[in-house]
Amino acid sequence: MASFSRRDFLRGVGSLAFLPLLRSQPPDLVLYNGIIRTVDSVQPFAQAVAISAGRFVAIGSDHEVLGYGGVATRKFDLSGKTVLPGFIDAHAHPLASGGQHLRMVACDFPTIAQVVGALKARAEKTTTGEWVLGFLYDDSKTEHPVTREELDAAGEGHPVIVYHRGGHIAFVNSLAFRAAGVSETTSDPEGGRFEHDASGHLTGRVADKAVERFRQLIPSQPTPGQDREAVKLIAKMMNAKGITSVGDATTSPADLHAYQAAHAAGELSMRVYCIMVVEALEQMIGAGIQTGLGDEWVRVGGVKQFADGSISERTARLSQPYIGMADYYGLFLSSEEDLYKNGRKAYEAGWQLCTHANGDVAIERVLKVYERIQREIPRKDPRNRIEHCTLVNDSLVQKMRELHVIPVPFSGYVYYHGEKMHFYGPDRLQHMFAMRSFLDAGLRPTDSSDYTASPFDPMMWLQSQVTRTDKQGNRWGINQRITVEEAIQCGTINGAYASYEEDIKGSIAPGKLADLIVLGRDPLREPPSSLASIPLERTMVGGKWVYES
Ligand SMILES: [Zn+2]
Numbered sequence: 001m002a003s004f005s006r007r008d009f010l011r012g013v014g015s016l017a018f019l020p021l022l023r024s025q026p027p028d029l030v031l032y033n034g035i036i037r038t039v040d041s042v043q044p045f046a047q048a049v050a051i052s053a054g055r056f057v058a059i060g061s062d063h064e065v066l067g068y069g070g071v072a073t074r075k076f077d078l079s080g081k082t083v084l085p086g087f088i089d090a091h092a093h094p095l096a097s098g099g100q101h102l103r104m105v106a107c108d109f110p111t112i113a114q115v116v117g118a119l120k121a122r123a124e125k126t127t128t129g130e131w132v133l134g135f136l137y138d139d140s141k142t143e144h145p146v147t148r149e150e151l152d153a154a155g156e157g158h159p160v161i162v163y164h165r166g167g168h169i170a171f172v173n174s175l176a177f178r179a180a181g182v183s184e185t186t187s188d189p190e191g192g193r194f195e196h197d198a199s200g201h202l203t204g205r206v207a208d209k210a211v212e213r214f215r216q217l218i219p220s221q222p223t224p225g226q227d228r229e230a231v232k233l234i235a236k237m238m239n240a241k242g243i244t245s246v247g248d249a250t251t252s253p254a255d256l257h258a259y260q261a262a263h264a265a266g267e268l269s270m271r272v273y274c275i276m277v278v279e280a281l282e283q284m285i286g287a288g289i290q291t292g293l294g295d296e297w298v299r300v301g302g303v304k305q306f307a308d309g310s311i312s313e314r315t316a317r318l319s320q321p322y323i324g325m326a327d328y329y330g331l332f333l334s335s336e337e338d339l340y341k342n343g344r345k346a347y348e349a350g351w352q353l354c355t356h357a358n359g360d361v362a363i364e365r366v367l368k369v370y371e372r373i374q375r376e377i378p379r380k381d382p383r384n385r386i387e388h389c390t391l392v393n394d395s396l397v398q399k400m401r402e403l404h405v406i407p408v409p410f411s412g413y414v415y416y417h418g419e420k421m422h423f424y425g426p427d428r429l430q431h432m433f434a435m436r437s438f439l440d441a442g443l444r445p446t447d448s449s450d451y452t453a454s455p456f457d458p459m460m461w462l463q464s465q466v467t468r469t470d471k472q473g474n475r476w477g478i479n480q481r482i483t484v485e486e487a488i489q490c491g492t493i494n495g496a497y498a499s500y501e502e503d504i505k506g507s508i509a510p511g512k513l514a515d516l517i518v519l520g521r522d523p524l525r526e527p528p529s530s531l532a533s534i535p536l537e538r539t540m541v542g543g544k545w546v547y548e549s
Contacts, residue, residue, distance in 0.1 A: 016060035017043050018050070018068075019510045026070025027052045029543060032062045034078030035522055038508035039085050039492050049083075051514040054542035059508060081537060082522040084488060085507050086244025086515035087458040088495025090446035091387050091408045093167070094246050094272065095255045097452045098234030099222055100135045100163075107137035107162055112146055119154040119162070126158060131218050134162035136452055137171065138312070139205075140419050146171050148204030161214050165452045166312035169207045172214055177202060180213045189213070191333050208309055208331055227258035232267040239539045239547040242458045244515040245271040245495065245505065247408075249354070249387060249450070250304055253280050259298045268297060269546040271515075273499040275301040275354045278342050290350030296504055296513060296542075302352030302385060305342055306333040308362035311390050311413070311432075312453055314423055316358035318391060323425050330359055339369045347373050352500075353384040354408075360391045360431075367399045374403060385498060388450070391424075391432050401441045406498045409433050411447040411461035411491070412454045414477070415532065418470020429477035435465055435490070436480040446498045447491035462487045462523055463531035484523050484531070514543040 027050035036046040038059065048065035050058035050073075058065050069075060105122045107115045115137060123132045132155045139145035151160045151173035159176040163169075177183070184200055192209030194202055206214070222230070238246060248255065251274035262268040274294075276284055281303055284290075293300040309315025309331045314322055317330040333356075343353050353370065357363045363386060370384050382404050389407035392400075400407065413433055414421070421429055431437070438445040449456040463469075465487045468478045482490075496506025505513045520535035539547035 016058065016064045017510045018058035018060070021052070022050065022057050022068050025052065026073050027057050027068055028072075029074045029076065030065055030069050031076045031078055031083070032066055034081055034083045034518070036083040036508060037488070037524065039489055040507040040509040042509070046508070049508060049514075049516075051543045054514055054544075056508055056510055056512050056514050059510060078518060082519045083508070083516050084519065084523075085492040085505070086517055086539065086541065087242050087447065087491045088245040088247075088506065089238065089243050089449050089451070089456050090247045090495045090498050091249045091275075091448035092238075092246050092451040092456060093250055094234045094238065094248050094451070095227060095230055095258060096250065098230030098232075098237075099227065100452065101233055101237070102226065102230055103222075104133040104135045104163075107134040108141075108165065110141055112142050112144070112150060115142065115146055115162070116150055116154040119151070119160060123155040123158050123160070128157045130158060132158045132160045133218070134160070136165045137162045138165050139171070140312075140417075145203070145205060148173055148177075148202060151204060159217075161218070163211075164313055165454075166310045167450075167453060168211070168310040168315050169205060169313045170211045170214065171204045172206060173204065176214055179217055182213060191331055207313070208315055208333065224254075224258065224261065227254065228262045228265065228267065231258055231262040235262075235267070235269045236547075238456050239269050239541070240536070241456050242517040242536045242539055243270060243456050244517070244539060244541045245273070245499075247273040247275055247301060247448070247499065249275045249356075251276050251301070253283065256298070256300070263297045269541055271297050271299075271505075271541070273299050273301040273501075275304045278303055278305050278346075281342060281346055281351075285345070285349045291352040292500060296501070299499065299501075301499060302354035303342070303346040304387070305339055305353075305355045307339060307355055307357040307366050308332055308359050310453070311358050311388070311410070312417055312420055314420075316390065317362045318359040319361050320428070322423050324423065329361075332362065332365075336365050336369060339366065340372060343369055344373050344376065347377055347379070354387055355385070356387040358388045358390040360393060360396065363389060363392060363396055367396065367403065367405070370403050370405060371399070383498065383500065391428065392434050392437065393431055394437075397434070397437050397441045397443070400438075400443055405443070407438050407443060407445045408448050408498065409435065409438075409445055410450055410454060412449065412457060412464045414468050415460055415464035415470055416454050418472055418474055418476070421470065421474070421476050426476065430479050432477060432480075433465075434480050435482045435486075439482060439486055444494045444497050445490050446495045447487075457532070458491050459519075459523070459534045459536070460532040461491060463528065465490075466528045466531060469529070484528070488523065514540060516540045
């Protein structure tokens, strides 16, 4: 291993990169004896980095960088381990999921019995009549979707709601229906569905806008203290997987406050790009706020709108029906006119547009809106995003290239959600999570989990994108495979680009924020089929270790 890395370094470490201030001031910390893969084309490999005041100040060979150390410089031996820049999860729901981890029953079990058992245990400790809440449930990972009757048994005397980990559908029991005033004859709200079985009975499955009927009944307004607690918890959880920055894709003003409060209290151990919910747009514009305000810890991002539903819950709006669901194409969640109206208002006020669109027809709708807005209000560096951007075709990718749109696809889906792929089929999968198409077109796709929709696990993302193989060994759309190097770039520097922060993070280079991870094995020398098993040993954010295994 040592001789290999030495060869690498002799090739890659042409010269030492450093900041001039090092001449007068020794660094706070030097990490040495590592295989440092910088994701910086100027100097792709190094053995050592020097860090001062939370930023990299020198990158080079052990000999060169250690030479800058003074008496007070701490030295850390990487023991030949691999270092990468910290990963950026460009689209997740950190505060919401942190709050769920604090308040709800995690239902990510493979059997109905386990789901029911966990809910029952919580119900027994809950005052009669109060809600029992579950999350992280996935109906395609249990024998069958959990039924209303099973949830009746799990939570006798309690209204019960179990949210799907995708965030768009939920499963409720009879008491929950009663509390919401929903009966077998209640008609579906627009953009939502109360599912009935063949004989007209409510199954308990409720989708998209219909979920709101229940959500609004649940006294779940967390206190600011609980929100701060949620931020602290999820930041630690994400650090433990190598995430150093995250995009919160549905930030409310209260959430923005919670991130700032957590940061002020010294409890925020990852950087957050706050993509604001469209409902807050007027208020934000009125206060003179636009994309980019903030600092490297908490920054105001773009504005979030929804064009359609989700992939994992089969509500994405597709041009061809879902397989095995005749004539069912999914749901639109916003009209073209609404996307345009809000989008134009935001763009005019200096905002980046971040629109959720999974299905090809929804993506087409968003691109039409972006094209119109960008034509009406020209901007030099638009970087509007399509969140998820799952099912594409050549003309959509071409249009994205013309409009400089950033796709923010799910990174771990093929590996983690293989059992859902049959709804889409092998032909359609050749155009889904289309990393190869995006990169070949010169676009800069990011990595993302959409947690709770799928795990925030960069090594799993790499395996999924490099192999296009699910846990059972089925391969889906292998034409979209990318290389490990490309996958790492998507998860680091491209994530920084998507938040206009490529000058301060996303690679290991002098002057950039000292965000990095230390891995137990080198992804570039790992067989593709075991990338997901590479252990994370340490995570550093701003020059401080925030996770140690
Ligand atoms: Zn999301």
